[in-house]
Amino acid sequence: MKKFLSSTYMAIILLFMYIPIVALIILSFNSSKYMSTWTGFSFRWYGQLLSSTIIKDALRNTLIIAFLSATIATILGTVASIGINNMKKMPKTITMGITNIPMLNAEIVTAISLMLVFIAIGLKLGFLTILIGHITFNLPYVILSVMPRLKQTEISTYEAALDLGASPFKAFMKVVLPDIMPGVTSGFLLAFTMSLDDFVITHFTKGSGINTLSTLIYSEVRKGIKPSLYALSTIMFITVIIILFIANKPKKSEQ
Amino acid sequence: MNRKFLSFPYLIWMAGFTLIPLLLIFYYGLTDRAGGFTLDNVKAISSPECIQALLRSLKLSCISTVICLILAYPLAMILKHSKSRNSFIVFIFILPMWMNFLLRTMAWxxxxxxxxxxxxxLSFIGLPSLNMINTTSAIVFGMVYNFxxxxxxxxxxxxxxxxxxTIxxxxxxxxxxxxTFIKVxxxxxxxxxxxxxxxVFVPALTTFVISDILGGGMILLIGNVIEQEFTFSNNWNLGSGLSLVLMIFIIISMIMIAIFDKDGEGTVF
Incomplete structure (x- = not known):
């Protein structure tokens, strides 16, 4: 009985989480342009997707920014984690406090503050400023993923590698990195996902003339969103599920 | 070589793109257009429009936080006993983010x-229909869903x-x-x-997107007021001043975390 109740509760919450996604996938096959009426099954919006340069540009920007910001944040963040791990208690506490700021601060405040600084230093709002903004809010995710792994790593293995004649860089690559790799990977994936789903930071740091998927969708909220965007989201979502499914399969056989 | 130097590029980055930007909000918030010191931008929060939006934001974000708390605690208990892999649980809650957040909110x-x-x-099973869209309840709904x-x-x-x-x-x-539950x-x-x-509380308090989409643009939250100062009115000083008021609530939240979650056990990921 208790088990039944728990499963039902869990199912209701998951339904709540996933119902809008199911709705969007269904709507992407709706031949009507309006969200509220179903006029039949069609691939019309998938076809239009291929011919829309606006959507293709926004998609390209979104993916490039997500990839670059996650990669740069992962490298900068992983290197920084090693440094932080070697700090004394006081500087470490302060640094982790600073790391938490973008996580705990309101997105709108972070976004506005970045916009003000870009304008103050005379950086034209555009691709670069979006990228810097995304790196900034991605860094904490990387550091918070890598730090726990690093704490578990034995410093002695690294020192043993040095004693055996490895250079610090080689010792890091061959000994420490494999140890902390799960943290680095999950940091990267989190950063990539957060960048992909971000709207607020992009909205304030993008200037005119460039769009990501989020800002493109936002600009269409009032006049009605093109169903091609549902089609695109459906493709992206299904792709991720397939990739994750393939990536997770070998792990199951290991157990 | 002292390895703590490895964190220097990061610290420089954070100084340049987190700390200095926050100081700039203080600068803009406490000056007028000509650059002279003034408290008017902060005091503007007491104007009827702003105070109404702030109180509404506080009310809706408190309600959403309480609902999230009530929904999440049993769920977290169930997940603890489910013996699923940790990564799987994080995964099912992160996966929806691969469908754009604006579109998911639109879907509601x-x-x-x-x-x-x-x-x-509802009408199929004979219940009266509910008028939900463009109301404050729809906004609360969206907040609970997203956060x-x-x-x-x-x-x-x-x-x-x-x-x-322990148990x-x-x-x-x-x-x-x-x-056992109460004491342990x-x-x-x-x-x-x-x-x-x-x-949950900070993003709910400061959102402008959810109220825009689910409130039909008629119900203003404090986030909407600030956003409009930057995008429509171009009054950055006023927008920054109002942000300073918001930062009071954010700082209170940070202090709460520092007190109750010293070891960072409760981080999201």
């Missing part, structure tokens, strides 16, 4: 609409660290299930609860 517009799916189901994972994950993180031995010890010492599990989960509350 269709579902909650007067002629939408939910009202069709629930940020309540579940820290709670789950903390609960999953409570070892079965068994409580039973062995004669505590019943209820006493609940106190140990406080870091997760506090972290979850701030992770």
């Amino acid at each position: 517009q269709v579902l909650l609409d007067k002629n939408g799916v939910i009202n069709n189901i 629930l994972p940020f309540m579940v994950l820290p709670m789950y993180n903390v609960l999953s660290k409570i070892s079965d031995d 068994e010890a409580a039973h062995d010492l004669g505590a019943n299930a209820f006493q 599990i609940l106190p140990l989960s406080v870091p997760g609860i506090v972290s979850g509350i701030t992770m």
